[in-house]
Amino acid sequence: MADIPGMPARRAALKMLDAVLRRGETLEQAGGAANGLPHPADRALARALASEVLRWLVDLDALVDSATKTNLPADAKARMVLRLMLAGWLRLDTPPHAVVATALPLLTGGPKRLAHGVFAALTRQDVKLPDAPTLPDAVAARWDERAGPIAAALAEPPPLDLTLRTEDATAPDGTSLAPRHIRLPRGATVETLPGFEDGAWWVQDIAASIPARLLGEGKGRRVLDLCAAPGGKTLQLASQGWQVTSLDNSSRRLTRLEQNLARTGFAAEIVEADAMGWHPDELYDAILLDAPCTATGTCRRNPDVLHRIGERQIEAMADLQRQLLARAANWLKPGGTLVYVVCSLEREEGENVAEACDLKPAPAMKEELPDGLEPTPEGWVRTDPGMLAEAGGMDGFFVARWTA
Numbered sequence: 001m002a003d004i005p006g007m008p009a010r011r012a013a014l015k016m017l018d019a020v021l022r023r024g025e026t027l028e029q030a031g032g033a034a035n036g037l038p039h040p041a042d043r044a045l046a047r048a049l050a051s052e053v054l055r056w057l058v059d060l061d062a063l064v065d066s067a068t069k070t071n072l073p074a075d076a077k078a079r080m081v082l083r084l085m086l087a088g089w090l091r092l093d094t095p096p097h098a099v100v101a102t103a104l105p106l107l108t109g110g111p112k113r114l115a116h117g118v119f120a121a122l123t124r125q126d127v128k129l130p131d132a133p134t135l136p137d138a139v140a141a142r143w144d145e146r147a148g149p150i151a152a153a154l155a156e157p158p159p160l161d162l163t164l165r166t167e168d169a170t171a172p173d174g175t176s177l178a179p180r181h182i183r184l185p186r187g188a189t190v191e192t193l194p195g196f197e198d199g200a201w202w203v204q205d206i207a208a209s210i211p212a213r214l215l216g217e218g219k220g221r222r223v224l225d226l227c228a229a230p231g232g233k234t235l236q237l238a239s240q241g242w243q244v245t246s247l248d249n250s251s252r253r254l255t256r257l258e259q260n261l262a263r264t265g266f267a268a269e270i271v272e273a274d275a276m277g278w279h280p281d282e283l284y285d286a287i288l289l290d291a292p293c294t295a296t297g298t299c300r301r302n303p304d305v306l307h308r309i310g311e312r313q314i315e316a317m318a319d320l321q322r323q324l325l326a327r328a329a330n331w332l333k334p335g336g337t338l339v340y341v342v343c344s345l346e347r348e349e350g351e352n353v354a355e356a357c358d359l360k361p362a363p364a365m366k367e368e369l370p371d372g373l374e375p376t377p378e379g380w381v382r383t384d385p386g387m388l389a390e391a392g393g394m395d396g397f398f399v400a401r402w403t404a
């Protein structure tokens with residue numbers, strides 16, 4: 001029997017959820033399951049469904065459990081399909097009869113009858129989700145007093161932030177929280193916005209723009225953008241007048257960096273290498289180390305991190321970050337500046353790594369930061385999605401600066 005419209009997107013979303021929750025893949029990697037769908041609208045729907053299930057997983061499961069006598073196993077297909085059905089109805093406003101028609105055929109036999117009964121019971125009760133997603137227990141414990149505001153910020157996908165190549169670059173109308181920054185409501189189609197074709201701006205969360213802001217104007221000096229791809233910070237550094245060397249070990253991500261340079265008309269020397277084995281020919285005036293991390297600070301756009309990341313992943317990343325920072329500290333000219341950054345909310349990857357660096361601290365100053373932010377007493381920058389809430393929030397980053 002041919003698929004009815006809407007079913008291929010649900011099938012792809014189911015595969016994506018399986019990849020994230022069972023195999024520990026990132027949502028971006030798992031998104032490959034949607035790539036084969038011929039219609040862009042189906043690809044977008046599959047991603048939106050998988051993303052909303054991951055964002056609201058604890059609450060969706062509580063609803064499912066409230067309507068079954070015995071809890072379904074965590075990995076039961078009926079539970080997975082019910083999560084999708086509820087996310088479609090409660091988050092994407094799909095009418096219940098359309099949810100049943102498009103998702104239920106993913107099951108057969110007893111599980112199909114069970115899922116139909118549970119969904120019918122929940123729609124009859126007209127159940128609702130809470131105002132903010134409930135965080136998994138381990139995540140709430142890790143984020144401690146920040147957990148409430150972060151969960152509130154997690155309720156919706158984030159707005160769209162642009163960094164402008166110059167203060168007067170062509171850009172859509174929006175609000176500005178810092179020089180050369182524009183914020184648009186979420187949902188805008190990037191490729192159709194004014195200035196995209198001319199490379200007048202690039203997409204970059206306001207928090208992600210802070211590290212390059214802390215390096216100021218380059219005036220032709222040399223900066224190493226260490227772990228550079230896909231290049232948001234390379235573009236920013238080039239636009240600030242730095243002569244940039246962009247190093248990364250992922251050729252796929254470096255291809256995206258090259259495309260971003262081509263679109264914006266900036267230049268950088270590109271090096272494909274493992275930073276753990278590479279040595280520079282000359283020392284640098286500045287280094288920006290945007291270290292690989294658990295990316296828990298991007299939980300609003302990547303809610304898979306709520307379920308994939310635990311102490312094991314955090315410790316492994318922190319170990320790599322400490323080694324990368326120690327190497328980078330040797331590659332600065334005397335008086336040069338090093339900025340370390342991670343988009344992680346975890347102290348082990350931020351504050352603890354910075355504490356172990358023995359270069360001379362160069363504290364961030366309030367006037368270098370977007371309005372409404374302050375450096376920590378140590379002179380570091382610590383952001384989280386609960387900050388600047390009235391303006392639409394921001395990603396969670398940790399940034400520290402030193403001089404050699």
Ligand SMILES: C[S@@+](CC[C@H](N)C(=O)[O-])C[C@H]1O[C@@H](n2cnc3c(N)ncnc32)[C@H](O)[C@@H]1O
Binds near residue numbers: 230249
């Ligand atoms: C946080 S992302 C960088 C984002 C980038 N700076 C930007 O602004 O667009 C971290 C990067 O580190 C790279 N990476 C991870 N381990 C590496 C290593 N050992 N050597 C070089 N690059 C590495 C990854 O490929 C990834 O592109």
